[in-house]
Amino acid sequence: MAFEKSTLGSLLSDPRIRPVAADAIRRRDLSREDAWDKTLEEIRKEHFFTSDIGKGMERLYAAADTGDWYYPLYSEEECLEDEARRGVSLVWLPAEGKEADERPFILLVPGGGFVNVWNLTEGWPIAERFNRDGYHVFVLTYQVSGEEKLLEKNMEDFARALRLIREKEAHFRLHADRYITCGFSAGGYLVCLWNTRMGYAAHQLPKPQAVFPVYPFVSPKLSLAGENPEEETEEDRKGDIRLYGCPVREAVKTCYEIPEHAEGFPPCALFLAAGDELVDPRHSTLLAGALEALHIPCRLEIGPEGGHGFADGSGMCMEGWTERAAAWYESLKN
Numbered sequence: 089m090a091f092e093k094s095t096l097g098s099l100l101s102d103p104r105i106r107p108v109a110a111d112a113i114r115r116r117d118l119s120r121e122d123a124w125d126k127t128l129e130e131i132r133k134e135h136f137f138t139s140d141i142g143k144g145m146e147r148l149y150a151a152a153d154t155g156d157w158y159y160p161l162y163s164e165e166e167c168l169e170d171e172a173r174r175g176v177s178l179v180w181l182p183a184e185g186k187e188a189d190e191r192p193f194i195l196l197v198p199g200g201g202f203v204n205v206w207n208l209t210e211g212w213p214i215a216e217r218f219n220r221d222g223y224h225v226f227v228l229t230y231q232v233s234g235e236e237k238l239l240e241k242n243m244e245d246f247a248r249a250l251r252l253i254r255e256k257e258a259h260f261r262l263h264a265d266r267y268i269t270c271g272f273s274a275g276g277y278l279v280c281l282w283n284t285r286m287g288y289a290a291h292q293l294p295k296p297q298a299v300f301p302v303y304p305f306v307s308p309k310l311s312l313a314g315e316n317p318e319e320e321t322e323e324d325r326k327g328d329i330r331l332y333g334c335p336v337r338e339a340v341k342t343c344y345e346i347p348e349h350a351e352g353f354p355p356c357a358l359f360l361a362a363g364d365e366l367v368d369p370r371h372s373t374l375l376a377g378a379l380e381a382l383h384i385p386c387r388l389e390i391g392p393e394g395g396h397g398f399a400d401g402s403g404m405c406m407e408g409w410t411e412r413a414a415a416w417y418e419s420l421k422n
Contacts, residue, residue: 091128091142091145091146092127092128092129092132092142093127093128093129094127094128095124095125095126095127095128096118096123096124096125096126096127096128096131096141097118097119097124097125099128099145100112100118102149104149104152104153105148105149105152107158107160107177108148108158108177108179108207108229110175111175111177111205111207111229112207112208113200113204113205113206113207113208114175114200114204114205114207114229114232115203115204115205115232115233116204118208122136123136123137128141128142128145137208137209138209138397138398138399138400138402139208139209139210139213139214139399139400139402140213140216140400140402141208141209141213143213143216143217144208144209144211144212144213144214144215144216145212146216147181147212147213147215147216147219148179148181148212151179151180151181151182156180157179157180157181158177158178158179158180159177159178159179159180159252160175160176160177161173161176161177161178161245161248161249161252162174162176162248170234171233172231172232172233172234172241173231175229176229176230176231176245176248177228177229178226178227178228178229178249178252178253179207179211179212179215179226179227179229180226180260181212181215181216181219181224181225181226181227182219182224182225182260182261183218183219183220183221183222183223183224183225184219185222187222188222188223188224188262189224189261189262190263191222191223191224191266192223192263192266192267192268192296192297192298193223193224193225193226193253193260193262193266193267193268194215194218194223194224194225194226194267194268194269194270195226195228195246195249195250195267195268195269195270195279195296196211196214196215196218196225196226196227196228196270196271197228197230197269197270197271197272197275197276197278197279198210198211198214198227198229198271198272198275199271199272199273199274199275199276199303199397200232200273200274200275201273201274202232202238202274202331203232204232205229205230205232205275206272207227207229209397209399210272210273210275210302210397210399211227211229212227213399213400214270214272214399214400214410215227217400217410217411218270218410218414221410221411221414222414223268223414224260224261224262226249226253228245228246228249230242230245230246230278231245234330235326235329235330236329236330236333237331237332237333238330238331239278239281239286239331239332239344240286240333242278242281243278243281243282243286243287243290243291244291246278246282246287246291247291247293250264250267250291250293250294251293253267265294266294266297267294267296267297268296268297268298268299268300268417269282269296269298269299269300270299270300270301270302270413271299271300271301271302271304272302272303272304272397272399273302273303273304273305273366273367273396273397274305275304276301276302276303276304276305276306277301277304277305277306277346279296279299279300279301279304280299280301280304280306280346280353280375281343281344281346282296282299283295283296283299283350283352283353283354284343284346284349284350284352285343285349285352286343287352288352289352295352295354296354297354297355297417298354298355298356298357298417298420299353299354299355299356299357300356300357300358300359300413301356301358301359301372301375302358302359302360302409303359303360303361303364303366303367303372303396303397303398304358304360304367304371304372304375305367305371306346306347306371306372306374306375307345307346307347307370307371307374307375308332308336308339308340308344308345309340309345310368310370310371310374311336312336312337312340332344346375346378347374347375347377347378348378350375350378350379350382350384351382353379353382353384354384355384355385355386355417355420356375356376356379356384356385356386356387357386357387357388357389357412357413357416357417358372358375358376358386358387358388358389359389359391359406359409359413360372360389360390360391361390361391361392361393361394361395361396361398361404361405361406362390362391362392362393362394363393363394363395364395364396365395365396366395366396366397367396369390372388372390373388376388385420387413387416389406389409389412391404391405391406392405393405394406
């Protein structure tokens with residue numbers, strides 16, 4: 089299929105990928121947007137979305153054609169109890185070559201501001217890049233609905249994913265206890281939160297071998313700087329309860345404030361671009377400083393240009409960051 093000449097709508101309407109098509113950007117109806125009737129070539133030229141969507145779609149189709157690629161994490165009964173669980177899933181995108189079987193697999197967590205999950209740009213195309221680097225990848229679609237303690241539910245999504253992988257370890261041809269997490273923006277916060285006492289330890293699961301947060305949010309305190317608590321709106325309070333289950337001014341006293349609770353971190357490689365208009369680069373520099381103080385290996389790469397959402401870095405200074413992340417991880421063994 090000539091992916092670049094196909095419209096986004098035609099690609100996402102193909103029945104082979106029906107289980108994940110609606111979650112290309114979770115909770116966002118792309119059929120109502122201008123990009124739906126554009127070819128991927130036109131989308132690239134008009135900058136509707138960043139990332140090499142064509143490569144991602146090609147990889148997704150190849151996986152779907154095998155018939156072994158999509159794994160829901162909650163049963164139908166559990167979804168009927170809570171509809172937010174519906175669509176929470178893993179997409180299995182293995183690399184070619186047996187050398188990947190001996191490496192850690194990558195649990196990939198797209199961003200979306202805790203309201204969407206951007207599989208289209210920060211999921212499938214990134215998996216394709218890591219596949220080329222010689223790593224098996226699972227792309228996690230997680231919960232973004234609900235009115236209370238969403239982040240706790242996301243930690244349960246992580247635990248479900250890793251337990252499923254452990255159950256099917258031989259089938260997936262990997263070492264289930266050896267994995268790297270990689271997350272973008274809100275997903276970057278989640279992969280960091282997984283390293284605190286709310287994460288792998290609380291769920292009695294192994295610690296990641298490494299973590300790659302990409303333009304992550306990690307410090308709720310930064311968002312509070314200069315704000316007057318008396319000016320908080322009811323909407324602000326609802327947002328706090330939705331994410332943390334408590335006011336953010338209480339949340340920052342706990343492990344939700346990642347830089348102050350980083351003692352459980354594995355080696356960490358951070359990637360971001362200067363001029364990020366959505367997540368202040370200080371989030372990453374604060375975390376890097378905390379890890380350095382704890383003598384935890386950390387790599388911090390700040391591109392000189394660009395902003396938020398560069399995904400695979402196509403056509404800009406961050407291109408090739410997945411390869412650099414993998415090379416850095418491999419260098420830790422030497």
